[in-house]
Amino acid sequence: MAIYTILKMGNPLLRETALEFSKEEILHEDTNELLADIWETLDFAGGIGLAAPQIGVSKQLAVIKLSEDSDRYPDMETTEPYVIFNPRVSVLDKELQGFWEGCLSVPGLRGYVERPRKVKIDYLDENAEERTIEVEDFLATVFQHELDHLIGMLYVDRMEDVSTLMFEDEMVLQEVSEEEILD
Numbered sequence: 001m002a003i004y005t006i007l008k009m010g011n012p013l014l015r016e017t018a019l020e021f022s023k024e025e026i027l028h029e030d031t032n033e034l035l036a037d038i039w040e041t042l043d044f045a046g047g048i049g050l051a052a053p054q055i056g057v058s059k060q061l062a063v064i065k066l067s068e069d070s071d072r073y074p075d076m077e078t079t080e081p082y083v084i085f086n087p088r089v090s091v092l093d094k095e096l097q098g099f100w101e102g103c104l105s106v107p108g109l110r111g112y113v114e115r116p117r118k119v120k121i122d123y124l125d126e127n128a129e130e131r132t133i134e135v136e137d138f139l140a141t142v143f144q145h146e147l148d149h150l151i152g153m154l155y156v157d158r159m160e161d162v163s164t165l166m167f168e169d170e171m172v173l174q175e176v177s178e179e180e181i182l183d
């Protein structure tokens with residue numbers, strides 16, 4: 001296992017469209033190792049999601065886990081760990097909801113982003129089996145943020161008003177609600 005350096009905004013790898021996995025690749029030992037490394041890197045960084053391009057692997061893989069012991073998001077609900085290969089996102093409810101988003105590839109900053117409040121994701125799991133999940137509210141934003149990394153997009157690209165971009169320490173000073181934050 002290994003902890004990777006997380007690439008930061010400005011690195012061109014974060015702007016590429018990631019390649020799909022074949023089912024054989026998903027089941028390959030190398031992918032198991034990659035997955036273990038991604039989880040370890042995410043745990044170390046203390047985030048709630050990480051996509052392969054963020055560690056320099058331009059492939060369609062992302063993981064998400066909301067855990068109670070997250071340092072960055074102490075009041076969050078807990079979810080099962082999600083392993084997502086080759087996702088396809090469909091919007092189920094176009095009504096927009098806004099959260100203050102953060103990103104391990106954009107350290108120290110938060111920005112207000114509005115996204116559809118309910119989406120469906122078709123994807124392959126770690127056993128290369130087809131799965132569908134419907135997510136709404138906060139989790140819908142988490143999934144959309146994370147899966148955007150697989151098409152070369154960062155949350156700053158989704159901001160309607162870039163003037164809301166702010167440093168985390170300034171948010172504390174301005175008493176912006178911590179409940180509306182994610183990574």
Ligand code: NI
Pocket residue numbers: 102103104105145146149183
């Ligand atoms: Ni991110």
